[in-house]
Amino acid sequence: MNTLKGxxxxxxxxxxxxxxxxxxxxxxxxxxxxxxxxxxxxLKGYVLAALFFEPSTRxxxxxxxxxxxxxxxxxxxxxxxxxSVAKGETLEDTIRTVDQYVDLIAMRHPAIGSAVxxxxxxxxxVLNGGDGAGQHPTQALLDLYTIRAERGKVDGTTIVLCGDxxxxxxxxSGVEIYKHYQCKLVFVAPEQLRMPSEVTEKLIxxxxxxxxxxxxxxxxxxxxxxxxxxxxxxxxxxxxxxERLKDSYILTREMVETINPRLxxxxxxxxxxxxxxxxxxxxxxxxxxQARNGVFTRMALLALVSGKIS
Amino acid sequence: MNTLKGxxxxxxxxxxxxxxxxxxxxxxxxxxxxxxxxxxxxLKGYVLAALFFEPSTRxxxxxxxxxxxxxxxxxxxxxxxxxSVAKGETLEDTIRTVDQYVDLIAMRHPAIGSAVxxxxxxxxxVLNGGDGAGQHPTQALLDLYTIRAERGKVDGTTIVLCGDxxxxxxxxSGVEIYKHYQCKLVFVAPEQLRMPSEVTEKLIxxxxxxxxxxxxxxxxxxxxxxxxxxxxxxxxxxxxxxERLKDSYILTREMVETINPRLxxxxxxxxxxxxxxxxxxxxxxxxxxQARNGVFTRMALLALVSGKIS
Amino acid sequence: MNTLKGxxxxxxxxxxxxxxxxxxxxxxxxxxxxxxxxxxxxLKGYVLAALFFEPSTRxxxxxxxxxxxxxxxxxxxxxxxxxSVAKGETLEDTIRTVDQYVDLIAMRHPAIGSAVxxxxxxxxxVLNGGDGAGQHPTQALLDLYTIRAERGKVDGTTIVLCGDxxxxxxxxSGVEIYKHYQCKLVFVAPEQLRMPSEVTEKLIxxxxxxxxxxxxxxxxxxxxxxxxxxxxxxxxxxxxxxERLKDSYILTREMVETINPRLxxxxxxxxxxxxxxxxxxxxxxxxxxQARNGVFTRMALLALVSGKIS
Numbered sequence: 001m002n003t004l005k006g007x008x009x010x011x012x013x014x015x016x017x018x019x020x021x022x023x024x025x026x027x028x029x030x031x032x033x034x035x036x037x038x039x040x041x042x043l044k045g046y047v048l049a050a051l052f053f054e055p056s057t058r059x060x061x062x063x064x065x066x067x068x069x070x071x072x073x074x075x076x077x078x079x080x081x082x083x084s085v086a087k088g089e090t091l092e093d094t095i096r097t098v099d100q101y102v103d104l105i106a107m108r109h110p111a112i113g114s115a116v117x118x119x120x121x122x123x124x125x126v127l128n129g130g131d132g133a134g135q136h137p138t139q140a141l142l143d144l145y146t147i148r149a150e151r152g153k154v155d156g157t158t159i160v161l162c163g164d165x166x167x168x169x170x171x172x173s174g175v176e177i178y179k180h181y182q183c184k185l186v187f188v189a190p191e192q193l194r195m196p197s198e199v200t201e202k203l204i205x206x207x208x209x210x211x212x213x214x215x216x217x218x219x220x221x222x223x224x225x226x227x228x229x230x231x232x233x234x235x236x237x238x239x240x241x242x243e244r245l246k247d248s249y250i251l252t253r254e255m256v257e258t259i260n261p262r263l264x265x266x267x268x269x270x271x272x273x274x275x276x277x278x279x280x281x282x283x284x285x286x287x288x289x290q291a292r293n294g295v296f297t298r299m300a301l302l303a304l305v306s307g308k309i310s
Numbered sequence: 311m312n313t314l315k316g317x318x319x320x321x322x323x324x325x326x327x328x329x330x331x332x333x334x335x336x337x338x339x340x341x342x343x344x345x346x347x348x349x350x351x352x353l354k355g356y357v358l359a360a361l362f363f364e365p366s367t368r369x370x371x372x373x374x375x376x377x378x379x380x381x382x383x384x385x386x387x388x389x390x391x392x393x394s395v396a397k398g399e400t401l402e403d404t405i406r407t408v409d410q411y412v413d414l415i416a417m418r419h420p421a422i423g424s425a426v427x428x429x430x431x432x433x434x435x436v437l438n439g440g441d442g443a444g445q446h447p448t449q450a451l452l453d454l455y456t457i458r459a460e461r462g463k464v465d466g467t468t469i470v471l472c473g474d475x476x477x478x479x480x481x482x483s484g485v486e487i488y489k490h491y492q493c494k495l496v497f498v499a500p501e502q503l504r505m506p507s508e509v510t511e512k513l514i515x516x517x518x519x520x521x522x523x524x525x526x527x528x529x530x531x532x533x534x535x536x537x538x539x540x541x542x543x544x545x546x547x548x549x550x551x552x553e554r555l556k557d558s559y560i561l562t563r564e565m566v567e568t569i570n571p572r573l574x575x576x577x578x579x580x581x582x583x584x585x586x587x588x589x590x591x592x593x594x595x596x597x598x599x600q601a602r603n604g605v606f607t608r609m610a611l612l613a614l615v616s617g618k619i620s
Numbered sequence: 621m622n623t624l625k626g627x628x629x630x631x632x633x634x635x636x637x638x639x640x641x642x643x644x645x646x647x648x649x650x651x652x653x654x655x656x657x658x659x660x661x662x663l664k665g666y667v668l669a670a671l672f673f674e675p676s677t678r679x680x681x682x683x684x685x686x687x688x689x690x691x692x693x694x695x696x697x698x699x700x701x702x703x704s705v706a707k708g709e710t711l712e713d714t715i716r717t718v719d720q721y722v723d724l725i726a727m728r729h730p731a732i733g734s735a736v737x738x739x740x741x742x743x744x745x746v747l748n749g750g751d752g753a754g755q756h757p758t759q760a761l762l763d764l765y766t767i768r769a770e771r772g773k774v775d776g777t778t779i780v781l782c783g784d785x786x787x788x789x790x791x792x793s794g795v796e797i798y799k800h801y802q803c804k805l806v807f808v809a810p811e812q813l814r815m816p817s818e819v820t821e822k823l824i825x826x827x828x829x830x831x832x833x834x835x836x837x838x839x840x841x842x843x844x845x846x847x848x849x850x851x852x853x854x855x856x857x858x859x860x861x862x863e864r865l866k867d868s869y870i871l872t873r874e875m876v877e878t879i880n881p882r883l884x885x886x887x888x889x890x891x892x893x894x895x896x897x898x899x900x901x902x903x904x905x906x907x908x909x910q911a912r913n914g915v916f917t918r919m920a921l922l923a924l925v926s927g928k929i930s
Binding site: 354355356357359383385386387391392393394395396397398399402403404406407408410411412413 | 657658659660672675676677678681682684685688689693698699850852853854889890891892897908909911912915
């Protein structure tokens with residue numbers, strides 16, 4: 001069964017190829033329908049909980065836009081300080097309470113595994129919007145959608161993933177998805193922020209072509225897609241290490257134009273300085289279109305897990 | 311007149327028995343209607359202000375869910391810091407302003423009497439979602455609803471109220487309501503957190519059977535319902551006193567099973583450690599169903615004070 | 621062309637007299653329509669971003685009320701701390717992202733010129749809800765609406781503007797609008813908080829009658845309207861200077877009754893102590909009606925810039 005009705009969205013590794021294609025097709029269909037209409041009534045009356053225990057701009061706001069465009073509404077919070085967490089409530093009790101109110105739960109939390117814990121408690125579908133340095137599957141799905149939209153296909157794409165691959169939850173979820181499309185993966189990171197070896201080894205054991213390097217220009221020569229990520233200050237315990245590493249890789253317009261002018265550039269955003277702003281207007285700079293695709297992809301997920309589309 | 315149209319919901323003592331029964335019946339009706347539908351259009355176009363000057367999870371989110379399920383929408387804030395209170399605005403001016411925008415006002419504020427002050431200024435109905443250690447009438451109404459739903463009736467119920475009875479606004483509102491149902495009340499609290507004597511004396515003068523003790527197990531033997539509450543850290547000026555008192559009463563699964571297996575356990579939540587989590591799956595552990603009942607009860611209040619149901 | 625379709629609302633000086641009259645008439649029409657109905661469906665499906673990087677009560681909540689009364693919905697934030705600004709994202713990137721999600725953007729930001737920067741990036745209309753000590757055009761429009769509603773006309777009105785005229789963005793936007801109505805302007809401010817001389821000189825060069833004084837009672841004698849403003853603590857770098865100046869002008873009931881009983885008093889709010897509360901119940905105390913007019917005026921702006929009314 002490929003249906004996603006009633007399912008949680010927790011981890012990039014949970015999807016079959018058929019499920020991925022289904023999500024992509026539903027997202028594409030919503031994109032088309034929104035060209036003729038500001039909003040739909042498909043989830044009229046539905047209430048989504050958006051529970052963000054950590055800062056977010058894109059994930060929270062695009063989930064909220066998605067439920068509104070589907071005709072539903074939203075409750076929740078954008079930081080834990082104004083909630084009963086401040087009075088000592090556990091994550092489990094907060095989730096079990098909110099589960100009594102709503103039809104769907106999207107959440108972000110600093111602890112790895114928090115979304116899995118929530119899903120064990122909640123009767124309604126839980127959509128993981130980032131659990132610390134763990135997973136961020138809805139981001140990975142919108143990344144997949146963007147590669148498909150920019151290239152026309154995903155199969156066989158050579159993807160360079162660059163930046164903080166150790167703590168980057170979007171890439172952890174992403175590689176679990178790209179492997180269904182015979183993508184060639186090139187990991188570019190400073191030594192201290194390499195992709196965890198168990199991830200790399202698992203991919204290789206599954207027959208995926210994986211290359212590791214610290215040389216971004218060399219990697220870009222053969223890339224179809226560069227997936228750039230931010231060195232995440234909030235994941236460092238040692239501020240000096242952050243200072244040493246934060247400027248490890250910076251993509252400039254000159255690099256793109258001289259090394260690989262047809263390069264498609266993705267970034268989950270926010271960026272600090274790892275892509276200079278003169279890249280923004282290149283044809284292949286897809287990161288703001290990527291943000292927009294988050295609405296269509298999350299509309300698809302909300303519609304599918306609520307069983308209104310199958 | 312039993313109508314609640316245009317009325318404020320400020321205090322547990324404001325209701326007649328007929329009004330209580332009306333609210334319960336309307337809440338029950340909404341519960342049934344939501345079994346066949348995600349939402350109603352009864353308050354379509356209505357705007358609720360949810361003004362939370364203090365942290366809240368359940369009260370704010372269930373008020374917001376309630377107005378959404380009725381087809382309306384919500385504006386407001388979940389902490390005062392992002393508002394003009396930060397610029398020195400008085401409560402009165404904030405309320406008088408928001409009253410210009412909306413149809414209904416739900417609020418929580420740390421000062422006792424703040425909701426009464428707001429109601430004196432606002433032309434639209436004010437629903438008190440907790441005024442410091444004062445009152446919390448909408449919580450008491452959903453507690454009443456839960457006792458009725460769990461037992462089939464409220465009249466004659468023996469209710470043990472345990473924890474911080476001095477500062478606990480939910481129990482202050484609750485006893486004003488239970489007295490309409492000839493409930494027997496047992497107050498269990500450490501000496502420093504006893505129910506204020508004027509409350510107890512007033513109840514006795516009204517012919518209510520009230521008992522006070524520090525012995526929870528003895529009280530549980532004769533209880534139909536245990537209403538457990540949290541020792542509220544935020545109400546203490548002396549942190550050492552909080553440390554001494556915080557573990558005064560802890561309900562465990564073993565206590566329920568050996569003393570009174572048919573015990574119905576309520577808690578306004580959040581809990582810290584006063585009910586161990588192994589109680590959660592007992593048949594009588596009603597506190598998460600109680601949270602859910604908050605949506606139906608608040609829907610009833612919003613519909614009644616706005617005059618759309620009478 | 622007087623149409624506002626697709627236009628940004630950035631600055632009090634951007635409007636023609638015909639556009640001002642159009643906005644006033646549409647706002648008046650919405651006021652009338654809301655007397656018979658809680659809400660309209662004119663912007664059903666539309667999503668407004670309310671991006672408030674600085675505290676706000678009136679501007680944010682009345683924008684949100686406005687989009688709800690028009691049948692649309694809202695996403696956004698009420699402080700920057702819970703967003704990716706905390707991770708180092710620029711204003712430009714935040715705007716370009718949110719622009720992918722929504723149909724309309726209302727924003728407040730502490731930096732002068734921030735709304736202009738946002739409008740250069742966003743494809744959707746940007747409505748400036750205050751950019752530091754710069755402009756606050758939607759406030760100036762609701763002030764204009766209020767003068768018209770209170771007096772029946774605006775042309776030829778003598779308006780005394782009092783308080784912090786140096787940093788007061790509402791008066792900076794206001795004078796750009798009043799000049800279309802042959803208003804006589806009297807500026808009353810302490811020396812350190814005088815209206816910037818380039819503003820005054822520009823008005824005089826355009827043939828507007830402008831008078832400057834430090835004597836509020838004298839100015840009130842000939843006033844039709846007093847526009848009182850708060851000395852804004854958050855604009856001072858020197859706390860001692862704030863202390864010296866904060867009580868420069870205080871309007872009391874006695875002043876109104878003895879000097880000019882027919883005075884119409886406006887204030888953008890919040891107030892601290894510059895209007896004593898015994899003024900509030902005078903017939904001419906229009907500042908809470910003024911707050912209410914913010915909903916109608918912002919409904920008009922949202923409907924006009926989205927092109928649903930022209």
